[in-house]
Every structure is written in C-alpha cells, then in structure tokens.
Amino acid sequence: MGASHPLQPGGPVTPTTQPTLPIRRIVQGKNPREYFDPDEMAELEEGIRAVGVLEPIVVRPVPGTDLYEIIAGERRWRAAKNVFGDDYDMPVVIKDASDETAEAMSVIENYHRAAMSPAEEARAAQRQLLRQRGDKEETARLMGWSPEVLERRLALMACTPTVLKALTTRSIQLGHAELLSGIPPEKQDSVLAGVLAQKVPVAVLKAQLGRFARRLADAIFDTAQCSGCTHNSARQAGLFAESLGEGYCQHPSHFEELTLQAVQARADALRDEYPVIRIVKVSDGFTPLPLTAEGELGVGAPQYTSCQGCQSFGCTISAMPGSYGEVSHSLCFDAACNSQKVALWRKAQRDAQAAVDEAAGKGAKQSTAKVSGKAGQKGKAGSNAANKAVAASAPTNQTPQRMVAHRLTEWRKWLAKALMTQPQRSQRVLIALVLAGRGADLREAQFRNAFDRMAGQTAPAGFGVRGGLQRADAAPEAQLDRLLQAATASAAFGVNTSDLELLLNYAEVDEGRYFQWDKEFLDLFTMSELESLAVEVGLKKAMGTGFKAARASKKQEFIAxxxxxxxxxYQGTVPAVMRYRRQPVLAEGGQGGAGVEVDEVEGSEAAASHSDVQPETALA
Structure with a gap:
C-alpha cells in the first residue's frame, strides 16, 4: 500500500498521508447498486481523467487474502480503472465491517451521492430488514433513512423483478413502478410490456389502471380483510406520489372471486325460497324474464299461482358491477312456456273484453251519465272475467324433478299395498306380466322381505332354484295365496313409469287413502312452491289473514x-302433484301409458267388493 498517488498519468507526486491501494487489489463488494448509468459514468470518468480521484473509497479486508472489498465508492473505482488501469493507486479508507454494516454504509453512501435506483434501494432495504428480523425502526436507523422512506422502498417490493429491473435501468419512471406495484404480479409484466412498447406516460397508465380497478364501496363482502392488502389503493396512496387514490381494489379477479363467494352465500340463503336460483355475470348475456300476474307480459292470477310451483320459477342474483348482490325475484326460466302462458292470458282478456263490450252494447239506450259511470268498471270486469277463463282452463306448470321422483316412489308403495288387498286383480296382473314377457319386473328384494314376514322362516336355505324350492316348500299352506299376491305386488317396484300408471288405473288406487300431509312431504317444496300448493288445496284460504305472517317466516315455521x-x-285432500293421470285401461284400442285423462273413479279398492280382503302387507 503506497503513501502517494498520481493525480493523472505521468503527473507530479504529491506527498500525502492518505492510504492507497492498487486497483488490482480492490474487488467489488455487495453493492446494492445494480445499474450504472452510462452517461453519468462518462461524466465521472472525464472528471477523474482531469484531476484523479479526490475522495477515497471505503473498503474492507477480504479474510485470507491480500485483497480488499469495496463497501462504498464502486462508481469511482470503475471510472478510475477505465481511465488509469489496474496499477492506479486508489485512495481508500479501510474499515473492519460486518456484512450488514457494509451494506448499510453502501446504501447511505449511494443515497447521498448519485442516486441509486429506488428499486436497488428497495432490495437493499428488504435484505437489511431480514437481517434485523423485521425490526423496521432499527433497519431505518442503520440505513440512515426515516421510517417513511423505508416504508416507501419496501412497498416497491410488490413489483415483479422485471418491473424493478426496468426501474433500475431507467426504462420507466418511479411513478410507473408505484402504479404497477398495486396490480397482481401476474399482470405486471404484460402491462409493463405495453408501457414500454407504447411509451405510455405515468398519467395515462394511471387512467388505464383506474378503469380496471374496483371500488371497495361497491363490495358486498366484508372489506375489513382488505385493509392490509397490497392491492388496496389506500396503501399506495399513503406512500407514493402516484396512486389511484383511496378506496379501490386493484386486483379485479380477486375482487370478483370474493364477490362471487358473497353472491353464492346469498344464493344459498334463497335455496328454500325458489326452485331456480341463477347467478348472473357480465359474460352471460342473460336477459331476465319477469313473471307477473297482470300487465303486458302477465299470465293471469290463477296461472301465476301455478307458476310459483313450477321447476322453472326462480330468481337471479347479480354478480355484475353496479348491482352486485341484487336479487331479481319472480322470474321464469322457460321462455317458450312463458310465451304460451302470456298468449293464453291475452286471448282470455280479449275474449272477456268482447263479452263485456257485447253486454254493454245491449244497454245502449241508457243515459250518457250512466254509461260514463260504468266505463270505469269495464276494465276491472274484463280482468276478472279473464282470470275466471284462465282458472277454468286448469293452469299448468312443470313439476320439479325432485317431486317427480318422490311421487313415483310413493305410487309404487301405494300400488303394492293396493294389490295386496285385491286378490283377483293381483292374479290378473301377474298373468298380464307373464303374457307381456315382463316377469323380470318382479323384484326379489321386496318380495323376500314380505316372504320372511309372512312365512316366518328363520332356518337357512340353499342357493339358486334349489334353495328357493326349499323355502317355498316349507312355507305354510295357508299363506300361499298371500305369498303369490306379494310376488305380484313386488312388480310395483320394477315396472316402468308408463306401466306403473297403467296398473294404478287398473287397481283403481285412491290416492286419498294413502297420501299423508306431513313435514317430510312439505320439506320437498321451496317457499314459492309451498305458497302455490297452499293456494291450490285451499290452505291459504283456510288460514285467512294468518297466511301472510306465516309466509313471511322461515321455511320450517311456515311448514308447521x-x-x-x-x-x-287434511284427510282425503291430495295435491295435484301426487295424483296419477286417469286413463282407460281395458277400453278397445287403449295403450298402456298413452291414455287420456278421465274423471277420478270413486270407490277405488272398495269397488273390488271382495269379502275376503285381508290386511295390507307393506313390501317397502
């Protein structure tokens, strides 16, 4: 290590006590500065070429070698090396510093000289914070920064490495990086590419990002979770010169995810209310179809009540900006069916109005005052007449599939019980099944249960036909006829739906004898369906003014x-949804499952008039 250094090659030697080291013995340290601006470096080299290095750089020994590592002053070291070469005696200050102290000194030195990139400072701040185990106060002290400066730099670490590099190389301004730090990392690089390609100014980027941000005031989810989020614009607004301001979520997809979760929760809360609940998004292009009793697109009061029990009746919940969480009630989700119902209602109104007009024409000799007095009643009379016409035409709806499944299960039980009370019809059904090649419709499981109860056998038997013969031969002779009935009745659980309805008609099954009003049955319905059901069977009328309060309660309270x-x-009152379609069975040309509706036959099983009818045996 020499005691003097030249100011420039070949120049005079000035005595000094300043320590120096040949540049070849100085190596780079862990400099937080990653980018050295070419123009600034060229300017620095010109100054060093003129007067040499006037201010020493700070170095520390590299253990086990004769080398020294730069702590601060790498720009001067680089410039002197380029100008004077490896033999130049570099003025130095030698420090014995730890890694964390060395980096802190380097940041401070750079911070107060040619400014490092904020990205470089951010990385250095993050490393120092890790060394201090998250102690921000100590980190700021070591780096010679205020706590506010530290927070601003740490906030930049929300940028991707690509964005930080662009900031380091001066490809973008600090304002760009501040704005980009608030959007999702997976979007930053693509937005950056557009900024670089189009040379987008900071103000324009701010406006563009603002169009995609979501207002937290519009959120239907709890925004308390957003307070510490890096995508909350309030974070950037409190730290940066450039931000979208407070009150924005800059992560649209996460905002939508949280919104959908909240919307789904609202949908779940309406499961008891409607058969159909649809969440509507911007991409759906969905147009709701309001269902009303009156008005231009009304279907009439009787049909509207019936529609409330339809599988296509429901509501929508908005997942669209500006209307998040809004519920649109009383909608139809079958446009074709709705069009037919609206057309029928309009025709009924026209026909009713024609009848009113005709009746009014017969009184044309009345005074003008009397005619004027009745004119206000004409519309109401026409509407009432139209409602009566629609009611008389038996309003219809589409039975929900869960109700279809339930009633099929019940019908099979009812048919099995009915066949157990009608020996002769049971025998004829068995013959019909064999003649039709439908013996496979007999069901072993149901028959085996009945056989075990009726035959009272407990001893084990063999398998296959041999085992069956053993059990049949051991059955009490007095039970053989009943066992044959049970075998036939088991077919109720095997025949298809068409044949099931045919056999229900043949056995003249009376639904009123078997149907039970209970909680299990009503639990199958939504609130709108329960209301429709109550109107249909007369429960609403019987409840009077108490119906409205019951309807406004929760489902289980309403059912109670x-x-x-x-x-x-209740006894003998059967909802239409549980009734089977009446059809001729033995009429000439009749086909199973394809008959037309006829009036309900009275008498049912009693019409068989068998004197030896025995108690029912349930097969289910």
Whole structure:
C-alpha cells in the first residue's frame, strides 16, 4: 500500500498521508447498486481523467487474502480503472465491517451521492430488514433513512423483478413502478410490456389502471380483510406520489372471486325460497324474464299461482358491477312456456273484453251519465272475467324433478299395498306380466322381505332354484295365496313409469287413502312452491289473514303453520302433484301409458267388493 498517488498519468507526486491501494487489489463488494448509468459514468470518468480521484473509497479486508472489498465508492473505482488501469493507486479508507454494516454504509453512501435506483434501494432495504428480523425502526436507523422512506422502498417490493429491473435501468419512471406495484404480479409484466412498447406516460397508465380497478364501496363482502392488502389503493396512496387514490381494489379477479363467494352465500340463503336460483355475470348475456300476474307480459292470477310451483320459477342474483348482490325475484326460466302462458292470458282478456263490450252494447239506450259511470268498471270486469277463463282452463306448470321422483316412489308403495288387498286383480296382473314377457319386473328384494314376514322362516336355505324350492316348500299352506299376491305386488317396484300408471288405473288406487300431509312431504317444496300448493288445496284460504305472517317466516315455521290449520280437511285432500293421470285401461284400442285423462273413479279398492280382503302387507 503506497503513501502517494498520481493525480493523472505521468503527473507530479504529491506527498500525502492518505492510504492507497492498487486497483488490482480492490474487488467489488455487495453493492446494492445494480445499474450504472452510462452517461453519468462518462461524466465521472472525464472528471477523474482531469484531476484523479479526490475522495477515497471505503473498503474492507477480504479474510485470507491480500485483497480488499469495496463497501462504498464502486462508481469511482470503475471510472478510475477505465481511465488509469489496474496499477492506479486508489485512495481508500479501510474499515473492519460486518456484512450488514457494509451494506448499510453502501446504501447511505449511494443515497447521498448519485442516486441509486429506488428499486436497488428497495432490495437493499428488504435484505437489511431480514437481517434485523423485521425490526423496521432499527433497519431505518442503520440505513440512515426515516421510517417513511423505508416504508416507501419496501412497498416497491410488490413489483415483479422485471418491473424493478426496468426501474433500475431507467426504462420507466418511479411513478410507473408505484402504479404497477398495486396490480397482481401476474399482470405486471404484460402491462409493463405495453408501457414500454407504447411509451405510455405515468398519467395515462394511471387512467388505464383506474378503469380496471374496483371500488371497495361497491363490495358486498366484508372489506375489513382488505385493509392490509397490497392491492388496496389506500396503501399506495399513503406512500407514493402516484396512486389511484383511496378506496379501490386493484386486483379485479380477486375482487370478483370474493364477490362471487358473497353472491353464492346469498344464493344459498334463497335455496328454500325458489326452485331456480341463477347467478348472473357480465359474460352471460342473460336477459331476465319477469313473471307477473297482470300487465303486458302477465299470465293471469290463477296461472301465476301455478307458476310459483313450477321447476322453472326462480330468481337471479347479480354478480355484475353496479348491482352486485341484487336479487331479481319472480322470474321464469322457460321462455317458450312463458310465451304460451302470456298468449293464453291475452286471448282470455280479449275474449272477456268482447263479452263485456257485447253486454254493454245491449244497454245502449241508457243515459250518457250512466254509461260514463260504468266505463270505469269495464276494465276491472274484463280482468276478472279473464282470470275466471284462465282458472277454468286448469293452469299448468312443470313439476320439479325432485317431486317427480318422490311421487313415483310413493305410487309404487301405494300400488303394492293396493294389490295386496285385491286378490283377483293381483292374479290378473301377474298373468298380464307373464303374457307381456315382463316377469323380470318382479323384484326379489321386496318380495323376500314380505316372504320372511309372512312365512316366518328363520332356518337357512340353499342357493339358486334349489334353495328357493326349499323355502317355498316349507312355507305354510295357508299363506300361499298371500305369498303369490306379494310376488305380484313386488312388480310395483320394477315396472316402468308408463306401466306403473297403467296398473294404478287398473287397481283403481285412491290416492286419498294413502297420501299423508306431513313435514317430510312439505320439506320437498321451496317457499314459492309451498305458497302455490297452499293456494291450490285451499290452505291459504283456510288460514285467512294468518297466511301472510306465516309466509313471511322461515321455511320450517311456515311448514308447521300449514300443518295445523284449524278446520282444514287434511284427510282425503291430495295435491295435484301426487295424483296419477286417469286413463282407460281395458277400453278397445287403449295403450298402456298413452291414455287420456278421465274423471277420478270413486270407490277405488272398495269397488273390488271382495269379502275376503285381508290386511295390507307393506313390501317397502
């Protein structure tokens, strides 16, 4: 290490006590500065070429070698090396510093000289914070920064490495990076590419990002979770010169995810209310179809009540900006069916109005005052007449599939019980099944249960036909006829739906004898369906003014109210959804499952008039 250094090659030697080291013995340290601006370096080299290095750089020994590592002053070391070469005696200050102290000194030195990139400072701040185990106060002290400066630099670490590199190389301004730090990392690089390609100014980028941000005031989810989020614009607004301001979420996809979760929760809360609940998104292009009793697209009061029990009746919940979480009630999700119902209602109105006009024409000799007095009643009379016409035409709906499945299960039980009370019809059904090649419709499981109860056998038997013969031969002779009935009745659980309805008609099954009003049955319905059902069977009328309060309660409370209406005749009252279609069975040319509806036959099983009818045996 020499005691003097030349100011320039070949120049005079000035005595000094300043320590120096040949440049060849100085190596790079862990400099937080990653980018050295070419123009600034060229300017520095010109100054060093003129007067040499006037201010020493700070170095520390590299253990086990004769080399020294730069702590601060790498720009001067680079410039002197380029100008004077490896033999130049570099003025130095030698420090014995730890890694964390060395980096802190380097940051401070750079911070107060030619400014490092904020990205370089951010990385250095993050490393120092890790060394201090998250102690921001100590980190700021070591780096010679205020806590606010530290927070600003740490916030930049939300940028991707590509964005930080662009900031380091001066390809973008600090404002660009501040704005980009708020959007999702997976979007930053693609937005950066557009900024670089189009040379987008900071103000324009800010406007563009603002169009995609979501207002937290519009959120239907709990925004308390957003307070510490890096994508909350309030974070950038409190730290950076450039931001979208407070109150914005800059992560649209996450905002949509949280919104959908909240919308789904609202949908789940409406499961008891409607058969159909649809969440509507911007991409759906969905147009709701309101269902009303009156108005231009009305279907009439009777049909509207029936529609409330339809599988296509429901609501929508908006997942679209500006209307997040809004519920649109009373919608139809079958446009074709709705069009037919609207057309029928309009025709009924026209026909009713024609009848009113015709009746009014017969009184044309009345005074002008009387005619004027009745004119206001004409529209109401026409509407009432139209409602009566629609009611008379038996309003219809599409039965929900869960109800179809339930009633099929019940019909099979009812048919099995009915066949067990009608020996002769049971025998004819068995013959019909064999003649039709439908013996496979007999069901072993149901028959085996009945056989075990009726035959009272407990001893094990063999397998296959041999085992069956053993059990049949051991059965009490007195039970053989009943066992044959049970075998036939088991077919109720095997025949297809068409044949099931055919056999229900043949056995003249009376639904009123078997149907039970209970909580299990009503639980199958949504609230709108329960309301439709209550109107249909007369429960709403029987409840009077109490119906409205019951309907406004929760589902289980509503069901409880429907099951304890004073004066209502539950026994024998069967909802239309549980009735099977009446059709001719033995009429000439009749086909199973393809008959037309006829009036309900009275008498049912009693019409068989068998004197030896025995108690039913349930097969289910």
């Amino acid at each position: 109210a429907l099951l304890k209406v004073q004066g209502f005749s």
